[in-house]
Amino acid sequence: MSGLAVGAVAAVAATVAAPADAETWRYAFEEALDEVQGKYAQKFKEEVEANSEHEIQLFPYGTLGESADIMEQAQAGILQFVDQSPGFTGALIPEAQVFFVPYLLPQEDEELFEFFRTSKAINEMFPELYAQQGLELLSMFPEGDVCLTTQEPVRSPEDLNEVKFRVMTNPLLVESYRAFGATPTPLPWGEVYGALQTGIIQGQENPGFFLESTKMYEVTDVITCIGHNNFTTAVMANKDFFDGLSEEDQQVIRNATDVAFEYILEYQSGLQEESLEKIKQAKPEMEINILSEEERQPFMDTAGEVEEAFIEMTGDSGRKILEQMKQDLAAVGG
Template sequence: MKLTRTLTAALLASAALTGAAFAQQCETTLRSSDTHPEGYPTVVAVERMGEMVEERTDGRICIEVFHSAQLGEEKDTIEQTQFGVIDLNRVSMGPFNNIVEETQVVSLPYIFRSVEHMHNVMDGPIGDEILAAFEAHDLVGLAFYDGGSRSFYNSEKPIQSMEDLQGMKFRVMQSDIFVDMVSALGANATPMPYGEVYSSIQTGVIDGAENNWPSYDSSGHFEVAQYYTLDEHLIVPEVLVMAKSSWDSLSPEDQEIVRQAAKDSVPVMRELWAEREAESEQKVRDAGVEIIKDIDKTPFIEAMVPVYEKYVTSDKLKDLVERVQATE
C-alpha cells in the first residue's frame, strides 16, 4: 500500500512538470484520473468540467486530467483518491461494489430495463442517495456518467445461448458481483486489470471479456475477440468522485461550484457517448466482427436469481432494489 502511494505520488510529480505552465495560473490544481484514452467521452467530460470550474472561479481552480491509466488502474486509483493523493477520479461502478454497498444494487444484472430507465433512476433521489453514501469512505460522489450496455465478446465462437457460455473463461472487473454473474451463467470469471485484457485474449489466457461498444473499440479488443453477443447483461453507470480531504480544503462556495460543474458535465458526456457508441459500432462492424443479436434473454435473467439472493440481503438494499424497479 505504501509503495503504491509512493509510486503514484512520483507519477503525479513527474506529470506535474509537463503541466507546470498550466498549474502556475491556478491557485489550486485538482488532478483527475481516468483509465480511458484521450478523447474518450468521460475524459472529455471531466476536461469540460475543468473549463467550467476555471471560468466560474476566475481561474483560481483548475482541473488537470490524467487519462490512459497514467496514474494506475482503477483499483489502485480508488485507494489513492481515498488517501487524497489523487483529487478526482472517474471510475466504473464495479470496483466500488466491495466498498460502497449501495453501488451493488445498480451493478446487478438486468436491474435496469433500458438506458433511459437508468438515467431516470440516477438523475433522481436514488442517485443522490447513492452519491451521498461515498462520504463514509473518504470520498465525495459528484456525478454519474454513462457506461453503456455491457455484452460478452470472445475469440472462440458465436454465443447464442447460455449453453454456448459453458466453461468459457471471461475477464471481469474486480467485483464479486461480476464474478458471480459469470459463474451463474456457467462460465469461468477471471478478474484482472483492464490493461491486461488484450494480451490475455491474444495468448489464450482467457477466451474473452464483456464491455460496451466504445470500450470494445478503443481497447482494440475487437481485433483479438471477433464475436460480440448483444446480451446487454449490465447497464452500469460510472461515477465521478473526489477525495474527501481535497473537498474539505475548498470553501463552501467553491465546493458548490465544483459539484455543479460536475453535474453540468453529465449532458456533455451523454451526448458524446451517444455519438461514440454509434461510431464504435460502425467501426467494429466494418472490421468484420460477427455481431450476435436478438438472443432469448429469459434464461440469462432467470439464472441471476441466486445472484440477487446473495447480494440483496439487507432491508436497505431490498428497498433500494424495489425503488429502482418501481421507477418509470
C-alpha cells in the same frame, strides 16, 4: 533594464496575476482522454476553469497505475477527484455492486438517463455510503450498453459453459457470470488484451465504444449484445478536500458536475451503433449479434439468483438500495 531585473519584474507580475487561493486539482479516471470518462473529465475541467481561478490536471488511465491505485490516491488526498466504476469499488462499497444485477437498468436511453437524473438511491442514499469511505460522490452516469466479446458465438448460457470470461475484480460480477454459465476470471484491465491473445481467457465485456477504442476485436471474433447491463461509473472527490472548500468553490464543482453530466448523456447518443459499425469496418469478418428478446430470456432468468447473491453480500443496506432503485426505475417507466 538588466536581464536579472526583467526576471524579477516578471516573477512579481506572475505572482500578482495568480490569486493566492488559486489551486491545481488532480483528477484521474479509468479511460483514455477521447473515451467517455475522458470526455466527461474534459468538460468538467473546462467548466471549473471557466468559473474559478483553479486549474484541473487530468490523468487518463495508466498514468497513475491501475484502478485500485487511483482509488487509494483519492482516499489519501493525493488526488482531489477520481472517476471509478462501481465494478472496482465493490470491495470498498459493496452496495455499489447493485449496478451489476443483470437486467435491472432499462434499455431505453430516455428512461435510463432520467433514472440517473432523478434516482433517490443515487442522489440521496449512495452519497452517504461513499462518505463513509472518505469520498464525496459528485455524480454517477451510464457509459453505454455492455456487450460480450468471445471467440465463439453466444446464443444461450450453454455457449458460455467453461469459457474463461474476464470480469472486473467485483464479487457480484463473478456471481453474474457464474449464473450465465461461464468461468469468471477477475483480471485488472491492463492484462486483458494479452490474456485474450494468449488464450488465458476467452471472453470479456465492455461498452461498444470501449471495444472499438481498445481494439478488443483484434483478439476476439464475436461480439454479442444481450442487453444485460449499461456500464455505470462514479465521479468522486476526496471528502476532506471537498469539505474544506469555500461554499463558492463547492458550488463551482457542483455546477461543473451538472454541466458535464448532461454533456456526457448527449455525447453518447448513437455512440454504441457508431462504435459497432467502426469495428465492422476495421474487421469485416467480425460477427456482431444483437440477441432477440426470446434469446435473451435464459440470461434474464438468472437475474433473481444474482439479486439474492447481492443481498447476501450486502445485507439490509443492500436490500434497501435495491428496493429504492426498483422504485426509482418504476417512476421513470423502467
